[in-house]
Amino acid sequence: MLALALTLFAAAAxxxxxxxxxxxxxxxLGDGRTLEKGILLIDEGKFRAVASSADLPRGVRxxxxxxxxxxxxxxxxxxxxxxxxxxxxxRPMLAEALAAHGFDPEAKELRLAARAGVTTVLLSxxxxxxxxxxxxxxxxxxxxxxxxRSHLALSLSSSALRLDTPPTSPMGAVTALEAxxxxxxxxxxxxxxxxxPVMIHAxxxxxxxxxxxxxxxxxxxxxxxxxPLAGELAEVIKESGLSVVLEPFTGGDSxxxxxxxxxxxxxxxxxxxxxxxxxxGPDALRLSAAMCLxxxxxxxxxxxxxxxxxxxxxxxxxxVGRLERGFDADFLxxxxxxxxxxxxxxxxxxxxxxxxxSKP
Amino acid sequence: MRFxxxFCALALSLSPVSGFAxxKEQSNDWSVFADQVFTSDGEMIQGALVRxxxxxxxxxxxxxxxxxxxxSLHAAAMxxxxxxxxxxxxxxxxxxxxxxxxxxxxxxxxxxxxxxxxWTRAARSGVTTVLANxxxxDVIGGLGVAVKTAGDNSVAARTVKADAVLRGAIxxxxxxxNHPAFGxxxxxxxxRPTTRMGVEWEWRKAMYDAAxxxxxxxxxxxxxxxxxxxxxGKLTLCIQTxxxxxxxxxxxxxxxxxxxxxxxxxxxxxxxxxxWKEPQLLVRSKVMVVLPPFPMQGRTGEGxxxxxxxxxxxxxxxxxxxxxxxxAGAAEVQLDRQAGMAMRGGLPxxxxxxxxxxxxxxxxxxxxxxxxxxxxxxxxxxxxxxVPFELTSRVVGVLIDGRLVLDPRPAKASAxxx
Numbered sequence: 001m002l003a004l005a006l007t008l009f010a011a012a013a014x015x016x017x018x019x020x021x022x023x024x025x026x027x028x029l030g031d032g033r034t035l036e037k038g039i040l041l042i043d044e045g046k047f048r049a050v051a052s053s054a055d056l057p058r059g060v061r062x063x064x065x066x067x068x069x070x071x072x073x074x075x076x077x078x079x080x081x082x083x084x085x086x087x088x089x090x091r092p093m094l095a096e097a098l099a100a101h102g103f104d105p106e107a108k109e110l111r112l113a114a115r116a117g118v119t120t121v122l123l124s125x126x127x128x129x130x131x132x133x134x135x136x137x138x139x140x141x142x143x144x145x146x147x148x149r150s151h152l153a154l155s156l157s158s159s160a161l162r163l164d165t166p167p168t169s170p171m172g173a174v175t176a177l178e179a180x181x182x183x184x185x186x187x188x189x190x191x192x193x194x195x196x197p198v199m200i201h202a203x204x205x206x207x208x209x210x211x212x213x214x215x216x217x218x219x220x221x222x223x224x225x226x227x228p229l230a231g232e233l234a235e236v237i238k239e240s241g242l243s244v245v246l247e248p249f250t251g252g253d254s255x256x257x258x259x260x261x262x263x264x265x266x267x268x269x270x271x272x273x274x275x276x277x278x279x280x281g282p283d284a285l286r287l288s289a290a291m292c293l294x295x296x297x298x299x300x301x302x303x304x305x306x307x308x309x310x311x312x313x314x315x316x317x318x319x320v321g322r323l324e325r326g327f328d329a330d331f332l333x334x335x336x337x338x339x340x341x342x343x344x345x346x347x348x349x350x351x352x353x354x355x356x357x358s359k360p
Numbered sequence: 361m362r363f364x365x366x367f368c369a370l371a372l373s374l375s376p377v378s379g380f381a382x383x384k385e386q387s388n389d390w391s392v393f394a395d396q397v398f399t400s401d402g403e404m405i406q407g408a409l410v411r412x413x414x415x416x417x418x419x420x421x422x423x424x425x426x427x428x429x430x431x432s433l434h435a436a437a438m439x440x441x442x443x444x445x446x447x448x449x450x451x452x453x454x455x456x457x458x459x460x461x462x463x464x465x466x467x468x469x470x471x472x473x474x475x476x477x478x479w480t481r482a483a484r485s486g487v488t489t490v491l492a493n494x495x496x497x498d499v500i501g502g503l504g505v506a507v508k509t510a511g512d513n514s515v516a517a518r519t520v521k522a523d524a525v526l527r528g529a530i531x532x533x534x535x536x537x538n539h540p541a542f543g544x545x546x547x548x549x550x551x552r553p554t555t556r557m558g559v560e561w562e563w564r565k566a567m568y569d570a571a572x573x574x575x576x577x578x579x580x581x582x583x584x585x586x587x588x589x590x591x592x593g594k595l596t597l598c599i600q601t602x603x604x605x606x607x608x609x610x611x612x613x614x615x616x617x618x619x620x621x622x623x624x625x626x627x628x629x630x631x632x633x634x635x636w637k638e639p640q641l642l643v644r645s646k647v648m649v650v651l652p653p654f655p656m657q658g659r660t661g662e663g664x665x666x667x668x669x670x671x672x673x674x675x676x677x678x679x680x681x682x683x684x685x686x687x688a689g690a691a692e693v694q695l696d697r698q699a700g701m702a703m704r705g706g707l708p709x710x711x712x713x714x715x716x717x718x719x720x721x722x723x724x725x726x727x728x729x730x731x732x733x734x735x736x737x738x739x740x741x742x743x744x745x746x747v748p749f750e751l752t753s754r755v756v757g758v759l760i761d762g763r764l765v766l767d768p769r770p771a772k773a774s775a776x777x778x
Contacts, residue, residue, distance in 0.1 A: 166459020171494070171502060174470035175457070179582075206473035213516055236513055 072119025077274025
């Protein structure tokens with residue numbers, strides 16, 4: 001009956017960002033806290049109230065949701081909608097390139113992401129360039145670009161090295177990067193001043209160390225991305241002040257990687273997952289979270305990784321990733337606990353509007 | 361920058377997860393006693409205690425006792441940690457920037473993979489400091505770095521001397537695989553030298569352009585500042601030259617630079633297998649030599665021939681020599697064995713010990729920190745089961761910066777139960 005009421009409401013206002021009030025059994029606030037029988041009041045695409053009781057505006061009916069509500073998932077490294085255009089192969093370094101200009105708001109992959117509850121993605125140039133360009137944060141429905149310039153995307157992994165164009169070696173890559181940073185163009189000036197964080201792709205542990213030493217030498221802020229075994233260097237990463245964006249687990253024997261996540265969490269390093277969609281399906285976020293829980297990761301830590309910390313790492317932690325007054329009304333209606341893989345995602349809202357998830 | 365001790369344990373552990381479990385703080389303060397202490401300062405002390413605190417040697421007490429506490433170590437003999445200026449811990453093409461032939465601004469420190477097991481292997485064989493150099497597929501490969509073989513998970517923290525040498529090669533290695541620009545002119549092998557003459561020309565051009573850049577900035581190129589430092593003798597040149605003709609080329613180049621008053625380079629010839637053939641040339645030009653591992657059948661790299669008495673011949677003439685193992689993993693060719701083989705060719709024990717400790721340290725200017733057992737120096741110590749370099753002796757204990765890398769104590773019952 002309650003589900004029916006919800007369906008009726010959705011049918012009556014399919015894409016209106018009008019005023020809406022919903023009460024759920026449990027609100028997962030996104031930063032690890034929960035609120036039982038909490039109420040969300042949504043108006044003009046924002047949360048106006050997140051509380052256990054609220055004075056509803058006249059004419060607004062409180063919808064009862066039997067189940068849970070969480071913020072939308074945030075994928076902290078993604079290529080969704082960039083198509084095959086995530087690397088400009090003509091130049092190893094293209095700091096001024098903006099992923100925001102590769103964003104296709106009509107891309108089908110965005111619908112797939114939204115349907116799985118991913119509401120915000122960090123679009124990043126691929127790791128095939130030493131300096132790929134700048135990341136952007138977008139919503140998966142509505143075509144909104146949340147932030148045009150979030151990071152300078154660097155890659156100190158072997159995938160940025162080629163034999164036909166210099167640099168061909170890690171040391172050549174570092175030399176080239178140091179020279180770029182010394183040339184004080186506006187982008188690098190922003191990076192050095194801390195206005196534009198970096199997101200450095202690194203895979204092997206020596207690549208992670210190289211990235212940390214480069215970031216430390218140049219006093220950079222930002223994240224290491226890729227890094228499946230980052231946790232084995234957790235204390236060093238913690239000291240550097242960098243955060244970590246991990247690839248999701250898609251099955252197979254990933255216990256060493258999962259223990260690495262536990263070590264990161266234990267050391268207090270903020271981390272999140274990046275789907276690198278379309279190469280990984282959007283359900284991998286939930287699956288990864290569940291696998292980490294199974295290995296003993298703190299529940300609050302994994303919720304932060306999916307929501308609030310992911311948003312902060314993307315540079316939009318004050319706008320999405322939490323059920324919080326003033327934040328964008330991006331939220332998910334679940335039949336039960338979002339991290340229970342048998343729970344069904346019943347509705348997706350982005351900026352207060354219900355996303356049509358019926359289309360294939 | 362200092363990281364907690366547990367990362368040392370982690371680096372040495374094959375299972376990183378168990379490394380985290382072993383967070384028990386390990387003491388870095390030791391009392392190390394040996395029946396014979398070879399200091400590398402020309403002195404052998406019968407029965408001495410070496411005290412280690414905070415990674416440094418704080419006292420040497422002849423006749424002292426180490427006692428029998430948890431922090432006391434005993435062995436038949438003790439030397440300073442060995443130093444290999446041509447350890448060649450294999451980075452492969454990761455240490456070759458192939459975009460140019462002349463890369464004086466490339467720092468091999470940025471290509472190091474500290475998780476390569478060769479580091480641990482070197483450390484446990486008693487080699488505590490190595491000079492990491494680019495692989496010699498470029499004419500000037502880049503800047504070598506002196507690093508400890510064990511320690512924190514940080515190249516910077518393990519560095520003994522950054523930019524220790526400017527490294528390059530003369531001979532066939534920088535020209536192999538290259539070809540003239542036909543067929544596929546776009547590939548990187550089509551513009552590089554294909555002959556020894558071409559390689560030498562690249563060296564000469566790099567040096568003359570750098571010298572000219574003192575007055576004409578237009579002649580400067582990426583890294584020419586480092587070449588200038590090398591010309592001025594402030595940055596040691598380290599050039600691979602296996603054979604007589606390549607040794608000659610390097611020496612003639614050095615002498616030409618001096619004659620033309622372009623500078624006064626400080627030159628180390630690495631892998632100079634045929635240095636025994638015209639040793640007077642090296643004496644005349646005041647060149648230092650790093651010898652490659654002794655070949656079992658005479659012939660070694662680039663077709664060169666190395667005689668058994670090479671080290672002795674050079675030592676007798678006063679040429680500074682260091683021995684190297686070229687990253688040899690097998691016990692029979694590791695650095696201690698190289699010293700033994702040099703002795704078999706006639707090198708006295710003291711000179712052999714110096715050639716793997718204090719002499720290489722002096723060559724690259726790190727003898728203030730490492731290379732001998734002296735108060736104030738880094739606590740890099742090797743413990744031996746018998747007289748060092750004897751075929752029947754082996755390395756039983758290693759300390760690097762006071763951290764126990766190889767434990768000489770008999771395994772405890774719990775640890776040995778496998």
